[in-house]
Amino acid sequence: MVTGLLFTCHGAATLFDVLGGPQGDSTPQPGQWPGWWAAVIQLAGGALVLAGLFTRTAAALCSGSMAYAYFVHHQPEGFLPLENGGEKAALFCWAFLLIAALGPGRWPVTTLLARRWHAQSVPHKEVAGTLDT
Known part of the structure; x- marks a missing residue:
């Protein structure tokens, strides 16, 4: 979630010049490759992972x-992330790869919705004072 x-x-x-503004040169123009598209992926992809919707994808x-x-913007400046300023890119890359591999955990919205749907669709019957599903 974090x-x-x-x-x-x-x-x-990056997109809306809020929260301290873009970390790069400036706010990219809509449709500009790769800056604007990267920011859209960051906003939408991060929100989906945060909410637990389509988390692995x-x-x-x-x-x-x-x-x-x-590899395109940082690695040509030096071999190691500390040399080329790519620490955040490397950390986010590996963190999201781990999330993609392990899945969203216990609290994704899709799991909560599935539990709710399952609870509503399964008929309940009461037997000898206990509730069985």
Whole structure:
């Protein structure tokens, strides 16, 4: 949830010049490659991971976008993330890859909705004072 929230904030800062503004040169123009698209992935993908909706898919997309950012924009500046300023990109990439591999955990919205739907669709019957499903 925290990784999704931080990624969402980063995308919002880049797209809408809020929360301290964009971390790069400036706010990208709509449709501009790759800055605007990366910010859209950050905002939408981070929000989906935060909410637990389509978590694995969103996390895989977010991980890929951070791998792209690291290898295209940071890695040419130096071999290690501390040398090239790519610490955040590397951390987000690996964190989202882990989320994509392990799944959303116990509290995603999709699981909560499925439990609620299952509880409503299964008929309950009372037997000898106990409730069986």
